[in-house]
Amino acid sequence: DASTREKVGELIKKGSFGSDRILRLDTPTFADSGCLEFRNEWIPEGVLSILFTNPNPSVTSVAPNFLALSNITCVDLLGLQYVTSVGHSFLKGCCSLIAVDLSSLQHVAHIGSSFLAKCNLLETVDLRTFEKVTRIDNTFLFKCSSLKTVSNTKGL
Secondary structure, eight states: OOHHHHHHHHHIIIIBBOOOOEEEEEEEGGGTTEEEEOGGSSSSOOOOEEEEOOOOTTTOOEOTTTTTEEEEEEOOOOOGTOOOOOTTTTTTTTTTTOOOEOOTOOOOOOTTTTTTOOTTTTEEEEEETOOOOOOOOOOTTTTTOOOOOESSSOOO
C-alpha cells in the first residue's frame, strides 16, 4: 500500500540505503498486526542486499510473496527471530539470490509452499534452526538448479 511505500522512501532518505548497497530495514516498521510484509516493488533500484533489524516479539509471521521475484543477492533475517509462520512463496524466484541467513527463524513451525523455490544461484541452505518445523511441502527449494548442500538435523 501507499503508506508502506512512503515508509520505505523515508528510510532511504534517512540514509538506510548507503553506498554499500545494503538496505537496512527496521522490522516492526513493516509489520501490520504482527505480520511482516515487504514486496519486490518496494526495493529501490541498486539494492543488492537487505538486512532486517530490530527483532520485535510482536512480529510473528511473514506475509505470502515475501520479496518474491526480487533481484537481491543476499538477505539477512536477523529481525525475524520471533516469527513462527512463513507464508507461501517466501523469496521465490529470486534469480540473483546467492545467500540467505535463516538462522534467526528458530521459532518457525509453519512454512508455506514454494519456500525459496526457483532461486537459481543459491548453492547452500542451512535448516538446522528449523527444529519446530514438522513438515515442508514438495515445492520447497523447487528448481534451485545450483543447490549443492542442504543442512538439517531433522531429516525434513
